[in-house]
Amino acid sequence: MVYDWMHLAPHMVLAGAGIFVITLDLVWGKLGRALAPWLTIAAAAAAGALALRAWGPGAVSWGGALVVDSLYVLFGLVFSVALILVTLLSLRYWPLDQERKPEYFGLLLLVTAAVYFMASSLDLILIYVAIEFSSILSYVLAGYLRRNPASGEAGLKYFLYGASASAVMLLGFALLYGMTGTTNLVGISEALPELGRSASDVGYITLVPGAVEIPGNWALFLAAGLVLVGLGYKISAVPFHMWAPDAYNGAPTPIAAFLSVASKASGFAVLLRFVLVLHPNLELVGGAWTSYVSVLAVLSMVIGSLIGIVQNDIRRLLAYSSIAHAGFILLGVVADTRLGYASVIIYLVIYAFMNIGAFGLASIVGHITGGYELSDYSGLGRRRPILAALLAVFLLSLAGIPPLAGFFAKFYVLAAIIQTGHYTLAVIAILMSVVGLFLYARVLKAMYFDRPEEAVPEVRRLSWAGAVAMVLCFVGTLAPGVYPQPLVAWAKEAIALIL
Amino acid sequence: MTITPAHFIGLAFIIFAIGFLVVVVRKNAIAILMGVELMLNAVNLILLAFNRIHGTMELDGQVFAIFVIAVAAAEAVVGLALILAVYRSLGTVSIDDLSALKG
Structure with missing residues (x-):
């Protein structure tokens, strides 16, 4: 057995920094308050840089529980970028000024450590x-x-929904363990052909001899379905999406941005891990597994839009938009090709920038005006032309308008499913993009065409940290749209290395 | 009649179903939390029974159950803290009365 601490370095940096920030706040409050955000950003950058060393076909350590490979690296970078942007957004977000801020950053660091673990675990116990x-940290x-x-209320609803969904998922894990006798995904993958033969030749799968x-x-279907409930909740796919609008609405808006990106990406990381490790033997289970995923994808796109x-x-509008995007990303899994899985990664990287951008501007406008209703956005184009233009860019990118990056995200997903002959799905996806455009256009109309019934006062000033975060998101939304080749090449190489 | 792992698994599925029904039917947040705990402990029973079936040389199932117990404890702590916070601000823990967020 190999116990390689270097594989755990990014996780340890994040978790260590999180505990350090919380402890520092307790023993030296003034220093803790001053240092917490900068330590958070430094730890996020260090973790991303350390994770980069793991680029390659994959090294398994810690008794087969931990795997570091190119897939984990790309997801790790998404998490680190999300943490840095959200930290900048949180720096001056006014409702947080009344709470203990170092603890907030410490918890954010610990959540990021947890999602790093999600992207790199290969064992049901560690995944759970x-x-x-x-x-649990997200509920807090x-x-x-x-x-x-x-x-x-947002925290409680999120908690009740999440705890139930993960208990259902745990039953699926227990059934997988019961059928195969191992909790390791590689071991489960090796046991699947035997189960498949048993189901087709003998006619049943033995749960208890x-x-x-x-x-x-049916036993495998049941287990896979139960696991999909838990992952569907993480990626907020319909019909497991009910928590998302309430949680995003009531949570601090920078946290909503973090949840909509990091939590969703971590769910996809686990989903991809399951699918890619079990892939050689998934056909034995039932060749039609992609059609079940496609049901989730279609429901998410239609209901979300x-x-x-x-x-x-x-915030609710963006929550439903993030549900619809979960459906689009799932299409890449439905395609079940290298291009399909690469398109999932491309989509998530681009989505991270544009969605944190959109939520970030909701947070900044909420900070300045104190309101989150669409009526608070009327006339924003005249009052704050730069903020309005940035929000317009992020929303048009989310809608998939070229040459913004969101167009390429949708383009590669559609290319993958058209290549595999899922024409109906492609038509539904394009129709729902049009509906989505209408959704974002409502905000644009409010900003540029509506006149406010009464003057909207500005109660607080724009913070430089939020502005920096928005500029970074703008670059991240524009750059892959103008020059998508490096991102596409990385994503394709990441998948080619492991599939 | 001897008690076999199959009996434990049957019992565990019944407990899981009860827990799931509690989560779906009850409106009190604490009752829902109790339903979740029932579901988690039912899974623990299933894991231990499966571990027995697969032989006691490999302890994957038992180790898994210990981790589930630890996670369930952490979940109860955070859940009860959130319920307490909501009770302090709204004076109720019924999810029917949690209606500030709608749309």
């Missing part, structure tokens, strides 16, 4: 603990504003 680690962060009842025999593939249209709170 990592998912719960990140979920969503309910962080003790003076705001909406925040507590001599006592419980489940006919056909349609319900999003009638929302009047920008």
